[in-house]
Amino acid sequence: MISPLKISIVLSSVAAVQAAYHATAGDSEVTYAHRIYHDFRSLDDTGNLYKSEPANITSDEESSAAPIQEGYLSSDAFVNDWGIQTWDSPAGEDTPLRKQYSNGNVYIKRDEETSATHLVLRAYRNEDFVSAGEIDSKLSNIFHASIRVRARVRGESGACAGIFTYFDDDNESDIEILTRDETNHIRYTNQPGLDDAGNEIPEASTDAVMKNGAVWTEWNDHRLDWTPELSAWYLNGEQAVTKTYGIPKNPSSVILNMWSDGGVWSGELDVGSAAYLEIQWIEVLYNTSE
Template identity: 35%
Template sequence: MAFTNPRSCLLAGLAMTVLTKADDFQETSDNDCDCFVTNGTNAHYFTNHKFYDFRSLSEYANVPEPINDPQDSSNAPLASDYFKQSPWSDSWGIQAWDNSVNLQEGEAKLLMVNSASNVYIGKNKDPDPASDTFLTLRTMRHDEFQSAAEFESIPCSYHFLSARIYARTVGAKGAIAAMFTYRKSDDPNLIQEADLEIRTIDPPDTIQYTNQPSYSRTGDAVSQATQNATVPRSWEEWSVHRVDWNPKTTTWYVDGQNVSQIGFQTPRDPAQVIFNMWSEGTAWTGNMTRGDAAYMQIQWIELLYNSTGDATTNSNSNVRHAVGTRLARRKDDACNKVCSVDESHKIGTAVLVVSDASSTMRVYSPLGFAAAFLIMLFAMV
């Protein structure tokens, strides 16, 4: 079931059981949830939940040595066996493409090469570490090129989502750390993309958020597409970064605080989710000093999402495409058991917030849990 055509919520009776206190919420399996409701400025319902945990992977910790040859960097093997097995191998593809086309067309100042050696599990050496390990994306300036890191979701079928990461960005100036949705088009002005971009040349309390494209066909900046936001915590510190992509708006949060919301050219169609750490030596990315490096470090990734089918991507190519799409639905449109990850005390685990809506509530509209409870109260008057 994909709630991509919202309508009003209907109450046909009062048989719905609503749990009203956070302490009453029961931890549950995702398989026992018909849908997941988010909190925040624009609460929505989603049908699927995934959680990727990189906090306790000491057996896979390995920091590959930098590779100074661009061809060898592109051909580097995976950093550890973790990336060869489920759940990673079912969900994500590490990239090895380069920007030679951009370089030839004058859009880049420096050859950039994505390398599997720049995506690895690292040990957490913080003074009081909150995890044993974390996932690392590294970008490094070599003598003749910039090595970079990117991994993309294998499904291209995410159709509205709430994506969260617990992460920080550290290291030298001249790099971009990014989390974004991406819908390819041969026409750059028709690409659909919702971006979180941290530029390490910016102050550590500034993040750029964009619904792409941010430039017109004539090369003029589209001011409505981008917001440079002041965030409550430095991106050099561990924070929960969240993007909610809904039909009308894209909303970004840092540690639960709404820092940006853009309704202009909100992405419409199914997309991938992509993470990368990179630089092309331009004025916008910055030009990293030779020998310097910057890192995006991620303890966990959480996705709440709707899906339109089995679209997939080539996991080791710069050609992003969708194949074999189909509409995926449940047997009916009922959302009988409503769950939440926002109300849970355990990261990555859902709790049950509505236990039985089978005869009263059919969820077509992205109302928050509190709003649904108020509707029930008014119905009782």
């Protein structure tokens, strides 16, 4: 069970009933008791389920009626670990557009050039709302983890791709790609990012330049390590940023999403435009609070 990132992860005992996974976070070795792994690259598509992108969601009726895609996303293997979200967030003073998550924005797609498959989370702008895509871990008691995702982002300016842990707005650790940014910039944040007066907390967020010519429109290995003493972010196996500020203190979920609300952070998609978080695989090494 070697990680696709080729980072040092080994089984402590092949014969053990409960495996343990070892990973290096910062300068320390961390042991995790559990692993979630989903590889979307070579899924069976004999029925051509994944040939075409599903139609964009353009109304509340379409959003609520959209089924979960047949095939892998309906399988026990996926459903046991992840839940596709259908909640909504109303527009507000700082978020001009309502955000509505839908089953129809989470789907497997076959790459026309390579025939490989991948998971897609989509955000599509309508006149008065954004139809968005999100998956949440079924577990909400993850307590320290190493989260690894091979992904790329494409589409129009004005959306945000997120890979993060979440308990509440003060216990959240983020990898975020903003499609309004230059394609070699990525945001690493431990929340809260603002103080009570609404001012930015300097140590909370880093606008990092991706190393070695990497750009987020191409496939990259993203990694977030959450330990009791440190949050560490990695790109393609190299440590990018560490933080001791804002390390989450509560058991959390792991969330991946693609969204926009027209606000200052995400920016605003043009009407009729879309952005996509495309994922080849997800791996989560973790401990729990129980």
